[in-house]
Amino acid sequence: MAxxxxxxLKELMLYIAERCQFRHNFGxxxxxxxxxxxxxxxxxxYGEPITxxxxxxxxxxxxxxxLLEAREELEREGAIITQVKKTWRGDQTRIVPKDxxxxxxxFDARQISLVDSIVDELKDESAKSxxxxxxxxxxWQITPDRETIPYETVFLRExxxxxxxxxxxxxxDRLVQQHGPR
Numbered sequence: 011m012a013x014x015x016x017x018x019l020k021e022l023m024l025y026i027a028e029r030c031q032f033r034h035n036f037g038x039x040x041x042x043x044x045x046x047x048x049x050x051x052x053x054x055x056y057g058e059p060i061t062x063x064x065x066x067x068x069x070x071x072x073x074x075x076x077l078l079e080a081r082e083e084l085e086r087e088g089a090i091i092t093q094v095k096k097t098w099r100g101d102q103t104r105i106v107p108k109d110x111x112x113x114x115x116x117f118d119a120r121q122i123s124l125v126d127s128i129v130d131e132l133k134d135e136s137a138k139s140x141x142x143x144x145x146x147x148x149x150w151q152i153t154p155d156r157e158t159i160p161y162e163t164v165f166l167r168e169x170x171x172x173x174x175x176x177x178x179x180x181x182x183d184r185l186v187q188q189h190g191p192r
Contacts, residue, residue, distance in 0.1 A: 016080040018061040025112035027105045029129050037102035039137035042073040048125045054164045060121045067153045071144035
C-alpha cells in the first residue's frame with residue numbers, strides 16, 4: 011500500500027503556524043479547529059475541501075486523522091519544532107515554524123483567503139470556545155466517537171425538537187387538571 015500524501019495538510023499546518031505563532035491561544039486544539047473549519051467551510055462553499063484529509067470525532071472536537079503523522083513528517087524535514095508550553099490552564103502543545111516557509115503553491119488564492127478569514131475570525135477565541143463551536147456542528151454530533159466525519163454532513167442541520175420544555179410543562183399541567191392528583 012502506498013504511503014499517504016499529506017502535502018496539503020502539512021503545508022496548511024505550517025502556514026497556520028506561521029500566521030499564529032505569536033498568539034497566546036495557538037495550540038493543538040486551535041490548529042485542529044482552524045484546519046477543520048477551513049476544510050468543511052470550503053466543502054460547503056465550493057464543493058471541495060482544501061486538504062481533502064479525513065477528520066474524526068474526538069472529545070475536544072474534530073481533528074485531522076493523520077495530523078500526528080503529518081506533524082512528525084514536518085519535524086523530520088526540519089520545518090517545525092513541537093513545543094509544550096505551560097499555561098495556567100495546563101500544557102499547551104504547539105507547532106512552531108523553523109527552517110522554511112509554507113509552500114503556498116499547492117493552494118489557490120481562494121483557499122488561502124478562506125483560511126486567512128478563519129484565522130482572523132478565531133484570533134481572540136480560547137481553545138475551549140473554538141472546541142465548543144465545533145461541537146455545534148451537527149456532523150460532529152451524529153458521528154460515533156473516533157469515526158470519520160463525512161464532509162457531506164456540513165449540509166445537515168439538527169432537527170428542530172417537536173416539544174419544548176414549555177410545551178411539556180403545559181401538557182403535564184393539563185394532565186394533572188384532567189386526572190387530578192392521586
